Amino acid sequence: xxxxxxxxxxxxxxxLVSVAQVEGLSKRYGSxxxxxxxxxxxxxxxxxxxxxxxxxxxxxxxxxxxxLAPDQGRASVLGHDVAADPLGVRSQVGYLPxxxxxxxxxTAADFVAFMAQLGGLPPRQAxxxxxxxxxxxxxxxxxxxxxxGFSTGMQQRVKLAVALVHDPRLLLLDEPTDGMDPxxxxxxxxxxDRVRGELEIDVLVSTHLLGDVERVCDRVVMxxxxxxxxxxxxxxxxxxxxxGFGIQLGDNGPEVRDALVAAGLQVRPAGDELLxxxxxxxxxxxxxxxxxxxxxxxxxAPSLEETFLRLQAAQGAPPPPAEAAPPTPEAAxxxxxx
Amino acid sequence: MSQAPPTTPxxxxxxxGYRHYEGPREGRWxxxxxxxxxxxxxxxxxxRNWKTKIIPFGLLVLAFGPVVAFIxxxxxxxxxxxxxxxxxxxxxxxxxxLLLFAATAAPELxxxxxxxxxxxxxxxxxxxxxxxxxxKLAALLLVVGLIAVVPLVVLFLGNTFTADSAATYLREHVxxxxxxxxxxxxxxxFYSVVALAAASLTDRRxxxxxGLLGVFLASSALANILFFTTRFDGRRWFALLSLGxxxxxxxxxxxxxxxxxxxxxxxxxxxxxxxxxxxAVVVAVAGALLTWRILRLRP
Numbered sequence: 001x002x003x004x005x006x007x008x009x010x011x012x013x014x015x016l017v018s019v020a021q022v023e024g025l026s027k028r029y030g031s032x033x034x035x036x037x038x039x040x041x042x043x044x045x046x047x048x049x050x051x052x053x054x055x056x057x058x059x060x061x062x063x064x065x066x067x068l069a070p071d072q073g074r075a076s077v078l079g080h081d082v083a084a085d086p087l088g089v090r091s092q093v094g095y096l097p098x099x100x101x102x103x104x105x106x107t108a109a110d111f112v113a114f115m116a117q118l119g120g121l122p123p124r125q126a127x128x129x130x131x132x133x134x135x136x137x138x139x140x141x142x143x144x145x146x147x148x149g150f151s152t153g154m155q156q157r158v159k160l161a162v163a164l165v166h167d168p169r170l171l172l173l174d175e176p177t178d179g180m181d182p183x184x185x186x187x188x189x190x191x192x193d194r195v196r197g198e199l200e201i202d203v204l205v206s207t208h209l210l211g212d213v214e215r216v217c218d219r220v221v222m223x224x225x226x227x228x229x230x231x232x233x234x235x236x237x238x239x240x241x242x243x244g245f246g247i248q249l250g251d252n253g254p255e256v257r258d259a260l261v262a263a264g265l266q267v268r269p270a271g272d273e274l275l276x277x278x279x280x281x282x283x284x285x286x287x288x289x290x291x292x293x294x295x296x297x298x299x300x301a302p303s304l305e306e307t308f309l310r311l312q313a314a315q316g317a318p319p320p321p322a323e324a325a326p327p328t329p330e331a332a333x334x335x336x337x338x
Numbered sequence: 339m340s341q342a343p344p345t346t347p348x349x350x351x352x353x354x355g356y357r358h359y360e361g362p363r364e365g366r367w368x369x370x371x372x373x374x375x376x377x378x379x380x381x382x383x384x385x386r387n388w389k390t391k392i393i394p395f396g397l398l399v400l401a402f403g404p405v406v407a408f409i410x411x412x413x414x415x416x417x418x419x420x421x422x423x424x425x426x427x428x429x430x431x432x433x434x435x436l437l438l439f440a441a442t443a444a445p446e447l448x449x450x451x452x453x454x455x456x457x458x459x460x461x462x463x464x465x466x467x468x469x470x471x472x473x474k475l476a477a478l479l480l481v482v483g484l485i486a487v488v489p490l491v492v493l494f495l496g497n498t499f500t501a502d503s504a505a506t507y508l509r510e511h512v513x514x515x516x517x518x519x520x521x522x523x524x525x526x527x528f529y530s531v532v533a534l535a536a537a538s539l540t541d542r543r544x545x546x547x548x549g550l551l552g553v554f555l556a557s558s559a560l561a562n563i564l565f566f567t568t569r570f571d572g573r574r575w576f577a578l579l580s581l582g583x584x585x586x587x588x589x590x591x592x593x594x595x596x597x598x599x600x601x602x603x604x605x606x607x608x609x610x611x612x613x614x615x616x617x618a619v620v621v622a623v624a625g626a627l628l629t630w631r632i633l634r635l636r637p
Contacts, residue, residue, distance in 0.1 A: 065462050067461060067462065067636075067637060087464040087466070088464075090462055090463055090464045091363075091463075091464040093462070095459070095462040097455075097458045097459065097462075099455070100454065100455055101454070101455045101456060101458040101459050102454065102456065102459075103450060103451075103454050103456050104454065105386050105387070105390070105450075106385065106386065107385075110385060114372060114376050115459060115463065117364075117368075117369065117372035118369050118372055118373070118460065118463040118464075118465055119363075119463055119464075120363035120364050120365075120368075120369065120464070121359070121361070121363070121364070122361070122362060122364055122368070123372075125359075125361050125362075129359060132356070132357070133356075136356050159459075162459055164356075166359070166463075167358050167359035194356075198356065199356050199358075
């Protein structure tokens with residue numbers, strides 16, 4: 001039996017540079033190559049695994065959990081080789097699957113306690129921990145109701161409770177905000193933020209929503225058609241390290257850009273706006289001096305969307321229609337697909 | 339009225355923040371036991387709404403009720419009330435209840451986990467498919483065994499303690515107790531494994547139940563039709579086609595009773611060990627099918 005102090009020491013050993021690693025991983029389903037010689041290193045912290053539907057994200061996660069066997073390549077999670085020691089991996093990993101996976105006719109408390117016992121907790125401790133974790137994910141009194149009556153948002157919370165209840169070192173979340181309304185999405189993203197920050201649990205979030213990743217993740221791995229497009233910190237991948245402003249100034253013609261550059265700002269065109277870095281006061285001054293109408297001035301975080309679309313196009317596949325149109329800032333803030 | 343003097347409020351602050359779990363972690367067999375306990379609860383309809391309790395508790399009442407009532411009457415009236423039923427007769431009745439119970443409980447244990455995709459969560463815990471299979475089998479054996487063995491043992495004990503001399507009755511009938519336990523075990527294993535194998539073939543509970551009962555009924559009908567309409571030497575082996583018949587015929591042989599006149603069993607003339615072997619083969623085949631189905635489960 002592993003002692004408590006041993007687990008404390010194991011929690012953040014400095015020698016562990018990656019929480020998960022795959023080398024040359026390939027998986028084929030019939031005629032579809034779901035993953036093609038993928039090399040990924042997942043570092044501590046919160047990593048987003050991003051790609052459109054069918055890109056291979058869920059396959060990669062299932063391979064990390066040992067639910068599928070790869071055709072080629074190796075995977076290791078938290079120092080355990082997945083092929084050699086799948087149980088060792090699963091005892092330290094919590095998984096939030098995409099889609100339906102909850103029984104309808106038992107209460108949330110009973111089910112989460114059962115899953116806690118399957119994670120190795122004795123029955124009494126399982127009950128206590130269930131109560132704590134349900135409270136943490138926002139399921140306080142509702143945990144005594146049958147899961148069948150829960151809304152999608154509450155079901156996602158139950159799944160998160162199941163993933164956390166046995167105190168894993170790594171969380172794998174597959175589309176955690178799937179099917180939730182905007183408030184529910186915000187709540188779930190706040191929870192993920194807390195898991196990463198306060199709880200010191202490493203997280204891998206698999207999602208097609210770049211906005212979610214920009215909100216909670218430190219690093220991102222982009223996949224498309226079974227291949228890795230890029231991986232790195234958000235700032236590196238988005239191609240910029242500073243926040244800026246999206247502006248619409250007059251008619252945004254070339255003389256506008258020249259005037260802004262002359263004022264000391266860095267300017268980049270983006271769709272029907274200009275992305276500007278520098279003090280917003282300078283923008284105001286230029287507009288006032290030239291008499292141009294300043295129609296929009298919106299803070300912009302580094303955007304993954306452009307990078308993703310550019311890399312996807314470069315790989316040769318046409319971007320899926322739903323993501324082809326550039327998002328409005330509001331849509332990007334919600335993380336919704338246009 | 340004078341005011342009470344103000345008191346300093348006292349209270350305790352609890353930090354309900356997330357804490358890492360530093361307690362003991364249990365091993366493989368405790369995890370398997372967790373699945374067994376949850377499955378037994380599911381089979382008996384416990385911790386769910388009242389409708390799920392109707393069939394299991396109804397069958398329990400049918401299995402235990404007559405025995406308990408008989409003992410109660412015998413205690414009041416004495417031996418004059420005569421014998422309730424012989425052990426083999428009651429075992430045959432119980433066998434029917436066992437089939438019904440296994441046919442409803444086994445799908446309840448296997449089908450919802452597949453249909454609702456709960457396996458996606460279960461198999462991402464340190465639980466292997468072998469653990470899952472063993473746990474489900476153990477749970478069904480426990481619950482089916484409850485009905486197969488306990489009512490008969492209660493009847494035996496009732497007969498013993500309401501006899502003129504308990505010691506004499508016990509001495510004369512201890513063989514019957516042994517036969518009750520053997521028959522109960524054989525029937526439990528037979529119905530449990532076959533029912534679980536049937537349940538592993540589909541993720542719809544109603545289909546599994548109907549399919550299993552249908553196969554038992556159809557096989558009996560088929561055996562009777564083939565036996566009574568043909569006229570060649572080997573036709574007695576058709577008796578083995580009847581899946582439902584084998585347990586009862588084995589029980590009759592075990593207790594030294596002949597088969598009833600005119601039935602297929604009596605005319606076929608096959609003996610108890612043959613039926614036992616048949617059941618063993620069926621259990622082996624069903625067990626192999628069940629194992630194959632569970633091991634290839636893909637959440």
